[in-house]
Amino acid sequence: MMEAVSLPPFERFYETWSGEILAFLRRRLGPAEAEDAFQETFLRALRGYGRLEHGRELRAWAYTIAARVVADTHRRRRPAGEPVEGAAADARPAYAEIEHLAGDLPPTERAAVVLRYGYDLSYEDIGAALGSNAVAARQAASSGIRRLRRKELQ
Amino acid sequence: MTSVPEPLDVRFRSAAASSGFLDVAYNLVDTPLGTLLLAASPRGLCRIAYDPEPERQAEELATRFGVRVLRAPLDDPRRQLDEYFEGRRRSFDLELDLADVRPFPRRVLEHLAQVPYGEVTTYGRLAAQAERPRAARAVGTVMNRNPIPIVLPCHRVVGSSGKLVGYGGGLDRKERLLRLEGALL
Numbered sequence: 001m002m003e004a005v006s007l008p009p010f011e012r013f014y015e016t017w018s019g020e021i022l023a024f025l026r027r028r029l030g031p032a033e034a035e036d037a038f039q040e041t042f043l044r045a046l047r048g049y050g051r052l053e054h055g056r057e058l059r060a061w062a063y064t065i066a067a068r069v070v071a072d073t074h075r076r077r078r079p080a081g082e083p084v085e086g087a088a089a090d091a092r093p094a095y096a097e098i099e100h101l102a103g104d105l106p107p108t109e110r111a112a113v114v115l116r117y118g119y120d121l122s123y124e125d126i127g128a129a130l131g132s133n134a135v136a137a138r139q140a141a142s143s144g145i146r147r148l149r150r151k152e153l154q
Numbered sequence: 155m156t157s158v159p160e161p162l163d164v165r166f167r168s169a170a171a172s173s174g175f176l177d178v179a180y181n182l183v184d185t186p187l188g189t190l191l192l193a194a195s196p197r198g199l200c201r202i203a204y205d206p207e208p209e210r211q212a213e214e215l216a217t218r219f220g221v222r223v224l225r226a227p228l229d230d231p232r233r234q235l236d237e238y239f240e241g242r243r244r245s246f247d248l249e250l251d252l253a254d255v256r257p258f259p260r261r262v263l264e265h266l267a268q269v270p271y272g273e274v275t276t277y278g279r280l281a282a283q284a285e286r287p288r289a290a291r292a293v294g295t296v297m298n299r300n301p302i303p304i305v306l307p308c309h310r311v312v313g314s315s316g317k318l319v320g321y322g323g324g325l326d327r328k329e330r331l332l333r334l335e336g337a338l339l
Contacts, residue, residue: 008216008221009221011225012209012212020156038158038162042170043170050175
């Protein structure tokens with residue numbers, strides 16, 4: 001049985017992960033854009049925080065939100081009107097598809113799959129998000145993918 | 155380990171405060187009576203605490219009001235407290251949130267709020283006003299647990315003999331507040 005982990009006050013979540021998430025955003029976006037992305041990430045986190053049911057996987061959750069903000073920032077950078085290759089304008093972005101598909105996986109595998117295939121994070125960053133390392137992240141992602149394939153064949 | 159530069163941190167906290175997503179904003183304020191912790195929900199001020207222990211109090215606030223508790227600016231209550239301590243303000247113009255206070259204590263606190271600046275009342279009189287005339291001792295307990303001291307002026311409540319009796323923040327603070335208001339010479 002999984003031990004119950006109660007959700008800490010948002011202050012503690014913010015104090016614990018804000019530095020690390022800022023470093024991640026700087027790596028992905030550069031120092032200037034990272035500042036707006038930082039604010040956006042933690043405002044989104046604040047909005048969703050009250051709906052979380054427990055305090056497990058908060059780090060991976062924070063990375064998932066940050067990665068989504070990075071993806072949105074990249075999309076906004078594309079000049080308006082430029083067609084998105086091979087996709088209808090109203091298609092769901094890749095990460096939304098993946099998050100949907102991976103919804104039933106165990107938490108660590110789900111986070112690894114979503115961060116790798118939805119947001120294109122390196123295994124180093126995913127390892128950081130999961131509080132482990134690149135090797136463990138690669139294993140979690142591939143076992144998640146195997147599990148998804150098995151489900152698809154059923 | 156990266157730390158968040160102060161301007162960025164300040165910017166996030168004030169954006170959070172005006173986002174409408176916080177269950178409680180709290181902050182530390184320096185006053186002549188020492189550092190106070192102030193906390194407010196979207197409905198109003200819900201805590202003033204002497205000798206703050208922010209981590210423990212953030213937990214307690216999260217349990218009672220919701221987990222979205224963040225240290226964030228509370229400009230209006232802070233300004234009004236400053237004015238009060240400078241002797242430039244005699245009453246507070248603040249919404250209060252007593253949602254987590256039970257009915258009897260709340261009734262007592264509502265009567266307490268009517269006691270004017272610079273005057274005192276007694277535990278017995280407050281008990282009578284709350285329709286429990288023999289509950290002076292219970293009123294004492296309510297004063298001791300007052301979630302918003304100073305603004306809800308439990309320092310203006312004294313024993314029937316005029317003795318100060320007690321104060322959640324310590325008797326010397328009660329004395330200083332009454333002196334500030336000119337109720338003690």
